[in-house]
Amino acid sequence: MLAVHELEVRYGRVHAVRGVSLTLAEGEVVAVLGANGAGKSSLLRALLGLTRPCGGAVLFGGRDITRWPTSARVRDGLILVPEGRRIVMTLTIQENLLMGAFHRRDHRAVAAEIADIYDRFPHLAARRHHPASVLSGGEQQMLAIGRGLLARPRLMMLDEPSLGLSPKLSNEVFALIRRLNRENGQSILLVEQNTQRALELAGRAYVLELGRVVMEGAPERIVADHALQAAYLGRGTAERRGGGQHATSAS
Numbered sequence: 001m002l003a004v005h006e007l008e009v010r011y012g013r014v015h016a017v018r019g020v021s022l023t024l025a026e027g028e029v030v031a032v033l034g035a036n037g038a039g040k041s042s043l044l045r046a047l048l049g050l051t052r053p054c055g056g057a058v059l060f061g062g063r064d065i066t067r068w069p070t071s072a073r074v075r076d077g078l079i080l081v082p083e084g085r086r087i088v089m090t091l092t093i094q095e096n097l098l099m100g101a102f103h104r105r106d107h108r109a110v111a112a113e114i115a116d117i118y119d120r121f122p123h124l125a126a127r128r129h130h131p132a133s134v135l136s137g138g139e140q141q142m143l144a145i146g147r148g149l150l151a152r153p154r155l156m157m158l159d160e161p162s163l164g165l166s167p168k169l170s171n172e173v174f175a176l177i178r179r180l181n182r183e184n185g186q187s188i189l190l191v192e193q194n195t196q197r198a199l200e201l202a203g204r205a206y207v208l209e210l211g212r213v214v215m216e217g218a219p220e221r222i223v224a225d226h227a228l229q230a231a232y233l234g235r236g237t238a239e240r241r242g243g244g245q246h247a248t249s250a251s
Helices: 040-048 070-075 093-099 107-120 122-126 137-150 167-184 195-201 219-224 226-232 237-242 244-250
Strands: 002-011 014-024 029-033 055-060 078-081 155-159 187-191 204-209 212-217
Touching: 002 040, 014 029, 014 040, 014 055, 014 204, 014 212, 029 040, 029 195, 040 070, 040 078, 040 155, 040 187, 070 078, 078 137, 093 107, 093 137, 107 122, 107 137, 122 137, 137 155, 137 167, 167 187, 167 195, 187 195, 195 219, 204 219, 212 219
Parallel strands: 029 187, 029 204, 078 155, 155 187
Antiparallel strands: 002 014, 002 055, 204 212
16 A cells, blocks of 8 residues: 655755655554654655655555645545644634545535544544533544544554553553554554554554664564664663663663
């Protein structure tokens, strides 16, 4: 479904994405992991066309979309649920959902899908005519995912969906992502700093460091590589702070 070849992204002198290649098959969940500044969000922005890459190619459904505008990519089913959710607080929950279907003309189908989202998220249904500002952080994330679903994604890209959420709310978000994949066959590209939870969901993962892919493979392989986790995924920090035997082994 998605094939990225040697993608390059620069912001002036900053080389954010350096020759990244990755693939994602239909119905697959693929995680992109890495510390802050690794280039994960820059990669997603380039895939959606919000940032123009300075090199490489993006193929979606077998077609080269590298030069397509963002609007064409969205209409073709490449959808991003952005970091920070980016819902419009002054609009109602219903209006925020309708924003996801702005390019659609099948109004009856849209209404049916919104009803299904309300069945899935009763907290949203109860306040559908209230401004989105009344929602908790977890409910806002559910709204952002619902808005993305109304765009009819062939591939949904999720950028840090658990950011700023409590463990309980994070669990609910990850459970939703799992259901979307297992029950609906939704293809998902997941950028997430919660490495453990991302690897529980994904069939494969890529690890970025300073814009480069430093490791890829099955979750079991990445979990087993303790040196890589300490270097690129922030693991080992707690052990180093603890001192004693753990500090020695982490070194």
